[in-house]
Amino acid sequence: MNLLLASASPRRRALLAELGWTFDVCPADVDETPRGGETPEALVGRLARDKALHVGRRFPDRWVVAADTVVAVGDAILGKPADREEGLAMLRLLQGRAHRVLTGVALAVPGEETPRGAVECTEVRFRPLDEASLRAYAESGEGDDKAGSYAIQGKGALLVEGIAGCYFNVVGLPLTRLSALLGEAGWPLASQWGGAKDA
Numbered sequence: 452m453n454l455l456l457a458s459a460s461p462r463r464r465a466l467l468a469e470l471g472w473t474f475d476v477c478p479a480d481v482d483e484t485p486r487g488g489e490t491p492e493a494l495v496g497r498l499a500r501d502k503a504l505h506v507g508r509r510f511p512d513r514w515v516v517a518a519d520t521v522v523a524v525g526d527a528i529l530g531k532p533a534d535r536e537e538g539l540a541m542l543r544l545l546q547g548r549a550h551r552v553l554t555g556v557a558l559a560v561p562g563e564e565t566p567r568g569a570v571e572c573t574e575v576r577f578r579p580l581d582e583a584s585l586r587a588y589a590e591s592g593e594g595d596d597k598a599g600s601y602a603i604q605g606k607g608a609l610l611v612e613g614i615a616g617c618y619f620n621v622v623g624l625p626l627t628r629l630s631a632l633l634g635e636a637g638w639p640l641a642s643q644w645g646g647a648k649d650a
């Protein structure tokens with residue numbers, strides 16, 4: 452078993468576990484501040500690579516998977532809310548319209564200097580919501596540690612009218628995109644269903 456998930460996110464862990472893969476977890480500690488003028492797409496790509504690089508340097512013999520997710524409205528980046536008020540402001544912005552959920556996914560492979568990476572985009576459309584509903588959802592606390600201040604996989608399902616693209620990308624890890632990266636790096640899909648990535 453040679454996969455290492457560079458993430459503290461319980462959602463990412465659960466998604467990989469659902470595939471039946473065996474892996475270890477080692478969260479990456481990187482500065483997630485956007486650079487001036489950086490697009491949301493560039494930001495998630497850079498942070499996913501930084502996380503993979505950071506953990507890959509500590510464990511050079513492992514295949515290291517990392518990701519970063521933000522919600523984007525135009526060029527505005529919505530990360531995790533600092534507090535409930537900011538979370539509520541995000542929900543007010545998102546209601547009644549479509550936004551993008553962007554996840555950068557990166558893979559550090561032993562012997563390769565630069566992590567492989569990709570950015571996946573899913574469009575999510577929220578239904579129109581009144582202030583009382585938005586407040587009640589914010590007060591549930593579910594969105595506190597989530598990009599855009601909601602969780603499509605939980606109570607936040609009722610905020611969503613529809614999505615276009617990869618559902619798992621919204622939850623924080625675009626599984627088919629990751630599978631393709633692993634395939635290109637030498638772990639073919641046919642053996643991904645076998646579970647363990649051998650050294």
Ligand SMILES: Cc1cn([C@H]2C[C@H](O)[C@@H](COP(=O)(O)OP(=O)(O)OP(=O)(O)O)O2)c(=O)[nH]c1=O
Pocket residue numbers: 457458459460461462463478479518519520521522531552596597598599601602603604607621622623
């Ligand atoms: C939009 C949305 C986001 N999220 C989550 C996925 C991510 O865990 C989180 C965005 O935070 P991230 O900074 O991408 O990840 P993280 O801090 O949780 O973990 P790490 O950096 O260690 O990998 O938002 C949901 O769970 N459901 C959703 O519907």
